[in-house]
Amino acid sequence: MIPQLVTVGYRGSRGRWRRLYVPVVPVVVVLSPLLLLAAAAGLVMCRVYGISPAGALCGAGRLVWALPGARFELDDGQFGLRMSIR
Amino acid sequence: MNEERRQVLEMLAEGKVTADEAERLINALEREQIESTSPAVARQKPRPKYLRVLVEDNSEQPSRINVRVPLQLLRAGVKLASLIPPRALTRVNAELDKAGVPIDLTQLRPQDLEELVEHLDDVTVDIDDPTSKVQVFCE
Numbered sequence: 048m049i050p051q052l053v054t055v056g057y058r059g060s061r062g063r064w065r066r067l068y069v070p071v072v073p074v075v076v077v078l079s080p081l082l083l084l085a086a087a088a089g090l091v092m093c094r095v096y097g098i099s100p101a102g103a104l105c106g107a108g109r110l111v112w113a114l115p116g117a118r119f120e121l122d123d124g125q126f127g128l129r130m131s132i133r
Numbered sequence: 134m135n136e137e138r139r140q141v142l143e144m145l146a147e148g149k150v151t152a153d154e155a156e157r158l159i160n161a162l163e164r165e166q167i168e169s170t171s172p173a174v175a176r177q178k179p180r181p182k183y184l185r186v187l188v189e190d191n192s193e194q195p196s197r198i199n200v201r202v203p204l205q206l207l208r209a210g211v212k213l214a215s216l217i218p219p220r221a222l223t224r225v226n227a228e229l230d231k232a233g234v235p236i237d238l239t240q241l242r243p244q245d246l247e248e249l250v251e252h253l254d255d256v257t258v259d260i261d262d263p264t265s266k267v268q269v270f271c272e
Contacts, residue, residue, distance in 0.1 A: 097218045106213035113205035116183060120199040 050114045050132045058127030137162050181254045181271035189266040204250065204271070211246040 053069040075082065093100040118131045138159055145155040184207065188198040229236055258269035 096221065098216050102216050103213075106209065106216055109209035110206065110213060113203050113209045116201070116203040117206060118199070118201040120197070122198075123196040124194045 048115055049111060052133045054129075054131045054133070056127075056129035058122075058125075060125055062125075064127065135162075135166075183272050184253060185268070185270055185272055187266070187268040190264065191266075192264045204253065207250050207253070208247065211250055214246070 050071045053071060054066060055069065056064055056066040058064045089103065090100050092098075093103050114132045116132070119129070121128045141150070141155050141158045141162070144150045145152065150158070182204060184202045184204055186198070186200040186202075188196075190196045226237055254271050256269065256271065258267065260267040
């Protein structure tokens, strides 16, 4: 399943937690022209380095498909960062 | 000889059941006994889905790291790593050699890495120190 929501939380010097909810699909739609450019650049890089573009696309797709459920939390005294992908 | 089997044989001796019926009853009892003594067969352990890494540092400035990575992500990463062209691997090997790390990445096969990820299910690392604690496990 593709990621649906990325939640980013951070705690600054004041000690308050702030949370940011990023819906993946709308953001991808909005950034689609940039993503197309990035895909074209990726294709060129694959040709230059001799990597199969289909293989790279499949691999990247599998990576994105496996992202839901990933969670990262860092709490370092004053600074705190939390990220979860659902 | 257990109690249920004795009862079946007594019923056979008293003529309450035929020999065929007694045999079927005993077979059914044996099957029930096998299922109850081997719960691993009856209830398969669910496969772990995530790799968890927990690090707690209780020194002067306490810090905590909690990472949960889906095992599917590791498998996808391993498959992506198999796309690295041989030229790049040779270059990386040369750099590793220069740094004194005697690992030959060209000898690493995707199947080996896949097997490594498969067996990560059984890995549990638990380090408990007065100032820090590290736990790595699959859930």
